[in-house]
Amino acid sequence: MAAKGDMVYAWSTNEDMLAKGECGGAVTALLKYALESKMVDGVLTVKKGVDLYDAQPVFITDPADIAKAAGSLHCGTLLLPKLIKKYFNGAKDMKIAITLKGCDAMAMYELAKRNQINLDNVLMIGLNCGGSVEPGMAREMIEKKYGVNPDDVHKEEIDKGQFIIEYEGGEKGIAMDELEEEGYGRRLNCQRCKLKIPRQTDLACGNWGVIGPKAGKATFVEVCSDKGAELLNKAEKAQAIATEPPIPKGLEIRGKIEKSMFRLADKARAHQFGALGDGEARLKFILDETSRCIKCYQCIENCPICYCEECSTKKSHLVAHGQVPPPFMFHLIRYSHIADSCINCGQCQELCAMDIPNSLFMHALQVEMEKMFGFTPGINMDLPVLALVEEKTERARLSSTGTDQIFNIFK
Ligand code: FAD
Ligand code: SF4
Ligand code: SF4
Ligand code: SF4
Ligand code: SF4
Numbered sequence: 001m002a003a004k005g006d007m008v009y010a011w012s013t014n015e016d017m018l019a020k021g022e023c024g025g026a027v028t029a030l031l032k033y034a035l036e037s038k039m040v041d042g043v044l045t046v047k048k049g050v051d052l053y054d055a056q057p058v059f060i061t062d063p064a065d066i067a068k069a070a071g072s073l074h075c076g077t078l079l080l081p082k083l084i085k086k087y088f089n090g091a092k093d094m095k096i097a098i099t100l101k102g103c104d105a106m107a108m109y110e111l112a113k114r115n116q117i118n119l120d121n122v123l124m125i126g127l128n129c130g131g132s133v134e135p136g137m138a139r140e141m142i143e144k145k146y147g148v149n150p151d152d153v154h155k156e157e158i159d160k161g162q163f164i165i166e167y168e169g170g171e172k173g174i175a176m177d178e179l180e181e182e183g184y185g186r187r188l189n190c191q192r193c194k195l196k197i198p199r200q201t202d203l204a205c206g207n208w209g210v211i212g213p214k215a216g217k218a219t220f221v222e223v224c225s226d227k228g229a230e231l232l233n234k235a236e237k238a239q240a241i242a243t244e245p246p247i248p249k250g251l252e253i254r255g256k257i258e259k260s261m262f263r264l265a266d267k268a269r270a271h272q273f274g275a276l277g278d279g280e281a282r283l284k285f286i287l288d289e290t291s292r293c294i295k296c297y298q299c300i301e302n303c304p305i306c307y308c309e310e311c312s313t314k315k316s317h318l319v320a321h322g323q324v325p326p327p328f329m330f331h332l333i334r335y336s337h338i339a340d341s342c343i344n345c346g347q348c349q350e351l352c353a354m355d356i357p358n359s360l361f362m363h364a365l366q367v368e369m370e371k372m373f374g375f376t377p378g379i380n381m382d383l384p385v386l387a388l389v390e391e392k393t394e395r396a397r398l399s400s401t402g403t404d405q406i407f408n409i410f411k
């Protein structure tokens with residue numbers, strides 16, 4: 001019997017899922033079992049749309065449909081949690097299982113601590129994540145760097161540091177490092193991301209650390225909660241999955257890969273944040289870039305931290321109506337409301353109509369604020385620092401001390 005903290009290799013006992021799954025189909029089998037056994041009412045996950053560059057969110061209630069979503073879509077840059085808030089009443093009146101990359105997992109917690117999602121009703125299946133590739137750029141990269149028509153590609157994967165494609169007549173892999181040096185490869189926010197194994201979910205699943213006869217045919221599952229242990233144990237008892245202990249060397253390799261991904265992310269942060277400049281130079285850069293804004297609201301619409309019914313950016317006394325580009329206050333409001341909790345999911349940049357590097361600006365701020373206040377978003381239910389400021393107490397302190405450094409009270 002597995003318990004919280006245990007790690008196993010797991011795979012589906014069903015031949016079809018074994019074949020269709022990315023690494024043995026354990027995740028698909030677990031989701032199917034969760035639906036069949038009525039642990040959940042539905043599964044929110046991602047399926048291939050018209051082609052592999054078209055990842056679509058899908059809500060499945062019939063267990064027979066789960067296998068259609070098997071496999072990993074590395075051009076699937078969606079963020080699922082806000083859909084639970086928007087379309088499923090925050091899982092307040094139904095039980096939902098969901099697949100979550102690291103950024104999805106962080107978004108779940110930031111929404112949950114703001115009472116926008118009821119985590120008690122969510123079964124979180126985490127997916128380790130080395131990164132995802134923006135779909136439009138993937139097509140361009142495959143055409144220009146691989147010399148292959150992107151429409152001929154029927155499978156892509158990221159393995160051993162390479163982006164590999166299978167297409168009519170062959171297979172080709174190019175090192176991510178090489179691709180990223182030339183401006184291709186993983187999204188910029190993914191290059192900066194340090195949430196590689198989402199341990200704040202119920203089960204963290206991935207291929208890192210699966211070696212020996214099971215390599216490529218099983219998923220490494222880290223049991224992160226009692227709820228995760230219950231699902232794994234029940235699914236195994238019902239013979240939906242089979243498990244075996246991990247090979248110790250595999251464990252060691254998994255740890256080393258995770259550490260090396262952290263080092264890469266630190267390097268990317270230093271490089272990308274460094275390019276923004278400091279102080280006034282950074283402000284000027286942000287002012288220049290945001291001057292392209294057409295106020296399409298996609299950044300707000302897709303940010304998991306933006307959920308307010310009456311957004312301040314729409315109030316004319318704060319942001320004058322009818323101006324494009326909007327006054328800089330539009331962006332300042334977002335920086336001040338979001339920066340401490342930004343989870344670096346990249347949505348506000350990827351979906352920006354004017355390609356403004358919003359996520360880069362916000363993440364750069366978040367990292368600075370984390371250094372100042374020690375608050376890390378997305379990893380647990382802790383509230384951000386500013387949420388802890390009680391106005392009356394703070395006003396009294398200000399008038400008695402005369403200082404406007406409200407943040408000092410937390411030191
Ligand atoms: P399957 O049975 O194939 O089920 C996979 C489930 O994931 C399906 O339900 C599918 O709908 C869902 N899914 C597919 N794409 C997405 C997506 N983009 N977002 C959310 N859900 C999705 N593991 C590592 O160890 N190292 C990595 O670097 C790594 N990078 C990954 C990057 C991405 C973008 C994704 C999606 C996964 C990554 N994984 C990584 C996890 C790994 O690829 C497998 O998903 C995992 O091992 C489970 O395999 P399986 O056969 O049990 O899953
Ligand atoms: Fe994966 Fe992190 Fe990129 Fe999200 S931000 S897709 S978790 S690498
Ligand atoms: Fe994601 Fe951008 Fe919101 Fe940060 S500000 S959480 S990167 S959408
Ligand atoms: Fe709420 Fe501020 Fe985001 Fe508007 S910008 S939705 S007010 S957090
Ligand atoms: Fe402006 Fe881009 Fe946000 Fe649209 S998504 S409002 S263009 S910053």
